[in-house]
Amino acid sequence: MLRIIAWIAGILGGILLLLLVLLLLLLLVLLILLLPRVRVEVDKIPAHPLRLVLGYGIVRIPILPRPKKGKEPREKPEPPPKKAEKPKEKKKPPFSLKGGDIGDAICLALDLLLDLKDRLVIHRLRVKVLIAAGDAAKTGILLGRSAAMTGMILPILEQNFVISDFAIDVDGDFQAEEPATRAAVGVTVSLRPIHLPLLLLKYARRIFALVRALLSGRKKAEGPVTDGENPVNDTKKENVT
Numbered sequence: 001m002l003r004i005i006a007w008i009a010g011i012l013g014g015i016l017l018l019l020l021v022l023l024l025l026l027l028l029v030l031l032i033l034l035l036p037r038v039r040v041e042v043d044k045i046p047a048h049p050l051r052l053v054l055g056y057g058i059v060r061i062p063i064l065p066r067p068k069k070g071k072e073p074r075e076k077p078e079p080p081p082k083k084a085e086k087p088k089e090k091k092k093p094p095f096s097l098k099g100g101d102i103g104d105a106i107c108l109a110l111d112l113l114l115d116l117k118d119r120l121v122i123h124r125l126r127v128k129v130l131i132a133a134g135d136a137a138k139t140g141i142l143l144g145r146s147a148a149m150t151g152m153i154l155p156i157l158e159q160n161f162v163i164s165d166f167a168i169d170v171d172g173d174f175q176a177e178e179p180a181t182r183a184a185v186g187v188t189v190s191l192r193p194i195h196l197p198l199l200l201l202k203y204a205r206r207i208f209a210l211v212r213a214l215l216s217g218r219k220k221a222e223g224p225v226t227d228g229e230n231p232v233n234d235t236k237k238e239n240v241t
């Protein structure tokens with residue numbers, strides 16, 4: 001008799017445990033479906049700092065530009081006597097990409113977009129670029145490459161996303177005498193946060209490879225360490241006899 005009661009209690013306990021697991025799974029699914037989206041707004045206008053705003057639900061958090069802390073003006077000390085000014089060194093690009101790396105970056109971006117076509121919502125995408133290379137021939141070459149890249153990306157965006165505010169305009173300034181390419185970008189996207197870690201894990205190897213290419217390109221762009229005009233060598237110079 002006790003054995004029968006134990007069997008019945010075990011069966012009822014198993015049924016209750018199964019119902020509890022199903023209830024938790026149902027709550028998890030509802031939480032995923034009702035979870036607010038993370039919203040990212042990025043704006044960059046020439047001669048203006050980058051604007052970055054993160055949102056979650058009704059909350060909006062401005063990240064960039066950082067607000068300046070107000071400080072009371074203080075009396076400026078007398079400037080020290082000026083020293084002989086050293087010739088200014090040309091600023092080196094922070095990153096450098098080869099042609100193959102640029103292709104890998106574009107392919108990675110397209111794969112990410114295709115993977116997110118049912119999860120990512122693009123509310124706004126506005127890009128306006130004016131290319132000026134300082135030479136009409138170079139400007140034409142860069143404009144042709146940009147047009148080819150745009151022609152490859154636009155069909156993918158139009159087929160997989162419904163963008164309410166969408167405009168991409170690339171033009172060239174063939175009369176400019178100096179390089180002065182200007183770009184204005186405005187992007188607003190939203191995504192549920194649960195999808196982001198899974199996507200990063202899936203493409204982690206390709207993302208790290210691209211980051212390594214960026215860092216290695218930066219080191220090559222910096223060049224050897226120099227002392228004045230001559231490179232610093234560990235070996236001593238031999239005396240000329």
